[in-house]
Amino acid sequence: MKENRYYSPSVHGPYEVAELGELPLAAGGALSDCRVAYATAGRLNEAGDNAVLFPTWFGGTHLPILNAYVGPGRALDPERHFVIVVNQLGNGLSSSPHDTAGELAGAAFPALRIADDVRAQERLLDRLGVGELQLVVGASMGAQQAYAWAAHAPQRVRRLAVIAGTAVTSPQLALLAEALADAIVSDPGYDDGRYDAPAAVRDGLLRHARLWAAIGHSSAFWSREHWRTLGFGSAAKFRTGFLDAHFTRMDPLALLRMLDKLRHADVRSGDADLAETLGAIAAPALVLAIDHDQLFPPADCAADASLLPAAELRVLESVTGHQAIFGAEASYREQVDRHLRELLAREIP
CATH class of the missing domain: 3.40.50.1820 (Alpha/Beta hydrolase fold, catalytic domain)
Known part of the structure; x- marks a missing residue:
């Protein structure tokens, strides 16, 4: 544990x-x-x-x-x-x-x-x-x-x-789930799940978060700068302050088990x-x-x-x-x- x-x-x-x-x-x-x-x-x-x-x-x-x-x-x-x-x-x-x-x-x-x-x-x-x-x-x-x-x-x-x-x-969402998982496991710090803490897989979790930025929020959200309505002064600050902060504290294996569940x-x-x-x-x-x-x-x-x-x-x-x-x-x-x-x-x- x-x-x-x-x-x-x-x-x-x-x-x-x-x-x-x-x-x-x-x-x-x-x-x-x-x-x-x-x-x-x-x-x-x-x-x-x-x-x-x-x-x-x-x-x-x-x-x-x-x-x-x-x-x-x-x-x-x-x-x-x-x-x-x-x-x-x-x-x-x-x-x-x-x-x-x-x-x-x-x-x-x-x-x-x-x-x-x-x-x-x-x-x-x-x-x-x-x-x-x-x-x-x-x-x-x-x-x-x-x-x-x-x-x-x-x-x-x-x-x-x-x-x-x-x-x-859907087949498309299943492909996305695979890509989201790959973002995590491709980090050398993941080490086949033998990492000591999520911080060891930070790069993979950041890639995972950026994929969510691209697909979880619409094109209009970014082009209309809708992130301003959420209190952020820039798109970069929204990504780091919400998405990166949201995912980098999570356990990589928990995310992977949920992604596999989503895919199936x-x-x-x-x-x-x-x-x-x-x-x-x-x-x-x-x-x-x-x-x-x-x-x-x-x-x-x-x-x-x-x-x-x-x-x-x-x-x-x-x-x-x-x-x-x-x-x-x-x-x-x-x-x-x-x-x-x-x-x-x-x-x-």
Whole structure:
């Protein structure tokens, strides 16, 4: 095990950790002592019908989700909803390479899949006494988890909302995930995962961050100098102050396990095709695309929405692109809230 102070409550705020025992993994093997970190807002009501599940995105934790999507007067208001924000496996707070002991530590940590997150989250909900979910909502990789919930645990999902994500990772995004991984492992300091600390892989993490700068933010974000609205005086200061600072503190192996999970994300199981899998999701669904998103373009999101029997597609306006999911823009938050309120107001037989 390697200590990394970045993955602590002092950085990400308070959270709980559920010890879930042995978890068989979809790609083979098992986590002998699966741990899931989570944070909640609000309380489960007596009827047990106000729970909302919100899984995290790539590299994200519960903190930016709570800050951007949950709060008094918001669509996800803790006065009315019991919001459970779950850190995906491999993200540094839930079971991850750096904090696992024994034969699965470090580079020996096994491959993860979206299905593993859903299985672990099901166990967590059982522990919390949550039966059905009023809503499962996620952004980016969190959206992929939400799709998997609706497809494989439909009896627990009353409503589905996906933001800037698709049910299957596209070939183009899979190529990007490979490039993002290569940026890390090509650093000699990576040393096949035997590095002592993230600082040893700083050059690789910086290359990783610069790739995110190119694809995570839209062309319009850079050409219109939209970074100024975030309080930065230059593009260079935005890159170093936000993107570089964001990624260089993270554990390289955690990023690699999440990238591998992203590359293989696929809601289908067995011989089922996508139309059959999504066509079986009966829950009212909201598909939110971001107009300048280069990772999950609106056309890809629309294709998924067309296969869902009870889905509505809405396109959010944000020149930021995919990274709008961090919720820095008030207009983005207002759009998301409006659409989530409409979904939550829909009557379900």
